[in-house]
Structures are given as structure tokens and as C-alpha cells.
Amino acid sequence: MAMKLPSTVLTKLVSSYNHLWKPPPKKPPYNHICRIGDPVLRYEAKAIDVEKIKSEEIQKVISKMKKVMRNHKAVGLAAPQIGCSLRVITMEFSPESLEMFPPSIVLSREYQAFPLQVFVNPVMRVVEKHKVTFPEACECIKGYSALVPRYYEVKITGYNEKAEEVEWQVKGWPARIIQHELDHINGKLYTDIMVSQSFQYDFWYQEHLQKWFNIFIRK
Numbered sequence: 001m002a003m004k005l006p007s008t009v010l011t012k013l014v015s016s017y018n019h020l021w022k023p024p025p026k027k028p029p030y031n032h033i034c035r036i037g038d039p040v041l042r043y044e045a046k047a048i049d050v051e052k053i054k055s056e057e058i059q060k061v062i063s064k065m066k067k068v069m070r071n072h073k074a075v076g077l078a079a080p081q082i083g084c085s086l087r088v089i090t091m092e093f094s095p096e097s098l099e100m101f102p103p104s105i106v107l108s109r110e111y112q113a114f115p116l117q118v119f120v121n122p123v124m125r126v127v128e129k130h131k132v133t134f135p136e137a138c139e140c141i142k143g144y145s146a147l148v149p150r151y152y153e154v155k156i157t158g159y160n161e162k163a164e165e166v167e168w169q170v171k172g173w174p175a176r177i178i179q180h181e182l183d184h185i186n187g188k189l190y191t192d193i194m195v196s197q198s199f200q201y202d203f204w205y206q207e208h209l210q211k212w213f214n215i216f217i218r219k
């Protein structure tokens with residue numbers, strides 16, 4: 001016969017021995033992307049000493065950023081998104097990804113493929129001051145999107161993963177990605193500057209269709 005312990009005693013016992021079966025919490029850089037609400041997304045990220053860019057610690061962060069960005073099929077990532085409050089961003093738009101979009105969207109939004117870009121301590125200058133407004137999404141707010149105005153053309157300077165000085169002047173969609181990622185390292189999210197009425201759940205329409213399908217077709 002087993003003794004039924006009072007729940008308070010049981011709870012205390014479970015919490016005292018929790019560490020024995022629960023793995024310790026993982027430390028950043030994470031394999032996952034932090035979600036809105038995580039304080040790390042709201043900090044002003046720290047600059048990295050140029051002589052430390054090639055250090056094991058920073059190389060590990062950059063390598064994890066590439067991996068997580070590709071796993072999530074994202075076109076850009078900032079270090080705070082994987083829990084590291086550091087001024088590093090990565091971007092990549094492969095030709096294969098570009099092919100997934102209809103030509104009309106590629107043309108109107110000025111999507112363009114570009115190889116992997118790494119910027120440590122990036123600094124951005126606005127080249128073309130007029131803004132363009134298009135739908136934008138973020139893995140930190142997965143499943144949602146909104147219209148966001150961004151500068152049309154910008155120039156970014158900084159250091160790559162080899163600690164070499166790099167710069168990139170670009171217009172259209174890559175300029176939007178740069179602004180989105182720069183916002184991340186300054187503790188901002190697109191929801192701070194979006195056209196608020198356009199904020200939407202991207203799968204509403206599919207779920208709506210599925211509901212009617214379930215009611216009328218699968219009856």
C-alpha cells in the first residue's frame with residue numbers, strides 16, 4: 001500500500017529533486033529564436049571589440065546565427081534573437097528562396113538574391129530618404145505580419161567575421177532587411193513602427209477555409 005502524501009509536501013519534494021531529471025536551462029547562443037516578451041529583445045546590444053571578433057566566443061555566436069537563420073528559412077537575423085545582446089547581424093537571400101515568390105511580388109518589392117553577409121558593429125546611413133511601405137514579418141512574432149515603412153536605400157558599414165572592414169550600399173528589399181536587423185540590435189521590433197491597423201495573423205484565411213471545409217465537406 002502506498003501512502004498518499006499531502007500535496008504541499010509532494011510539491012516541495014518534487015521541486016527539491018527537480019534538478020535530477022530536468023536538464024539545466026540552455027545558455028545563449030540558443031538554437032531557437034527568442035519571442036516577443038523576452039527582455040533580451042529590448043536591450044541596446046553591446047558593441048564588440050574588433051580584436052575579439054575572431055575569438056572562439058564570437059565565432060560561436062556568428063556560426064550559430066548562420067545555422068539558426070538557415071533553419072528558420074529567414075533572410076536576416078540579429079544576435080539578440082538567439083539570446084546574445086551583441087551588435088552582430090547576418091543576412092542571406094538565396095536564389096532558391098527567391099524562386100519561391102511570384103515574379104509580380106519579386107518585382108514590386110524589389111526582392112533580390114544575395115550571398116551571406118555578416119556585419120559586426122554595423123552602422124547604417126540613409127542614402128535615399130523616401131520611405132516605401134510593404135508587409136514585413138519577424139521570427140520573434142511568428143505567424144504575424146504588418147505593413148512597415150522603411151527607407152528605400154541605405155549604406156551599411158562594419159566588420160565581417162574575419163574582422164575585415166566591409167560596406168554595402170543597397171536599395172529595395174535588402175535595404176529593408178538591414179533596417180529590420182539594425183532595429184533588433186537597438187532593442188526595437190517592427191511592431192514599434194508598423195501601420196498598426198495592418199497587423200494580422202497570417203494563417204487566418206487558411207484556418208477560416210479549413211473551418212468551412214470541416215463543416216460542409218467532411219460532414
Ligand SMILES: [Zn+2]
Pocket residue numbers: 137138139140180184
Ligand atoms: Zn526580426
